[in-house]
Structure formats: structure tokens, C-alpha cells
Amino acid sequence: MINLTTPRLTCTALCEADWPFFLSLYQNPAVMRFVMDELSETDIREAFEPRLAVWTPGATHWLCLVVREKESNQPLGLTGFIQRDDEIAEVGFLFTPAAQGKGYGFESLQAVCHFAFTEGNIRRLSATVTVGNEASRRLLEKTGFVLEGELRESYQLGGRWHNDWLLGLLRSEFQG
Structure with a gap:
């Protein structure tokens, strides 16, 4: 089982017991503002199920990790890659509004990048971010x-087309 640790955090594989937290993130408009339009609980469950599968290098499903604060074991967000x-x-992450701006995203993303480059047989990581999501x-x-680069009118959100920023990181560039 994958267990990434940092000075303040543990990042462990998503499990069935994490469903209420996963649902709360996906139903939070502040969290999903730049990610996707509102989904039904059924659609959110359909996104959750494949993330429960055991991940091994080369898997074609998300490595989805729950980021928890070490001391309290409180879930703060999700991170991982596919x-x-x-x-x-491609990396991705979602954090509760209360956890944003405290360095948890940076700390967990560094751990995910290190794992991807050393254990996941990954040479290049990418990320797609809706223009306007400065954080x-x-x-x-x-x-x-x-x-x-920037993809023009690449993603529809809230009934409008939005541009996406494309970002990348090579194993040879990673300083984590």
C-alpha cells in the first residue's frame, strides 16, 4: 500500500471509508470552481469507484491519495496522478478551503512528484489548469x-469556454 509522508502530512490510497470526504470535496463549489460543473452524487460515485483500485506502476487509473494532517489525521485534500x-x-489535486494557502498542496505535490519519478517510472509530469486559477x-x-502553453477555448465550465494553461515537469528538472 502506498503511504507517502512529509513533515506534516501523510498521503494514503483512497479507500471506501473516504467516500464522505470525497463527496464533500466534489460537492463544494469553492473547491470545484475551476475544475468542473456540479455533478450529481451518482456521477461523483462513478468518479470515486475507479480510484479505489490498487495502483501499480503503469496502471491506467488515477493514483488517488488522501492528504491528511499527521497530528490530527484530519483529511485535507486529494492528490495523485494518472x-x-x-x-x-498528469498530476491533480483538490484541497478543502480551510486547507488552502497553508503549504499543504506544495508539501504533498512534492511527495507525489518524487514518488512518480522514483517509483512510478514516470519521466514527465504534466498539469492542466483553467486560466484564472492562479493559486x-x-x-x-x-x-x-x-x-x-495555453490552449484557447479548451474547456467548458459554467456554460462558457475557458482557456487552459499547460504546465510540465521533467524528472531531470525536479528539485524535490
């Missing part, structure tokens, strides 16, 4: 991701 091609994966872009850039 392999998109040979040695290439996520700053977090990725602080971790070492480089802005590689």
Missing part, C-alpha cells in the same frame, strides 16, 4: 512545473 502515455503522467498555477510553478 499515467497518460509511456512514462508520462494552482503558483503551486505548480513553486514545485518546478514550467508553463508550456
Whole structure:
């Protein structure tokens, strides 16, 4: 079982007991504002189920980790990656509003990048961020991701087309 630890956090594989937390994140408009439109509970459950599968290098489903504060064991967010091609994966993360701006995203993303590059056989990580989501872009850039471009009218959110920023990080560039 995957268990990433940092000075303040533990990141462990999503399990069935995490359903209420997962649901609360996906139903929180402040969390999902730049991610996706509101989903039904059924649709959220359909997103949850595949993330329960045991992850091994080369898996085609998300490595979904629950980020918890070590001292309290309180869940703060989700992080992980999904392999998109040979040695290439996309990272993602969601945090509760109360956990945002406290360095938890940076701390957990560094652990995920280190794991992806050392244990996951990943050479390149990418991230797609809706233009306007400055906090996520700053977090990725602080971790070492480089802005590689912008896709115009790439993603529909709230009935409007939005541009996406594309960011990438190579194993050879990672300083974590």
C-alpha cells in the first residue's frame, strides 16, 4: 500500500471509508470552481469507484491519495496522478478551503512528484489548469512545473469556454 509522508502530512490510497470526504470535496463549489460543473452524487460515485483500485506502476487509473494532517489525521485534500502515455503522467489535486494557502498542496505535490519519478517510472509530469486559477498555477510553478502553453477555448465550465494553461515537469528538472 502506498503511504507517502512529509513533515506534516501523510498521503494514503483512497479507500471506501473516504467516500464522505470525497463527496464533500466534489460537492463544494469553492473547491470545484475551476475544475468542473456540479455533478450529481451518482456521477461523483462513478468518479470515486475507479480510484479505489490498487495502483501499480503503469496502471491506467488515477493514483488517488488522501492528504491528511499527521497530528490530527484530519483529511485535507486529494492528490495523485494518472499515467497518460509511456512514462508520462498528469498530476491533480483538490484541497478543502480551510486547507488552502497553508503549504499543504506544495508539501504533498512534492511527495507525489518524487514518488512518480522514483517509483512510478514516470519521466514527465504534466498539469492542466483553467486560466484564472492562479493559486494552482503558483503551486505548480513553486514545485518546478514550467508553463508550456495555453490552449484557447479548451474547456467548458459554467456554460462558457475557458482557456487552459499547460504546465510540465521533467524528472531531470525536479528539485524535490
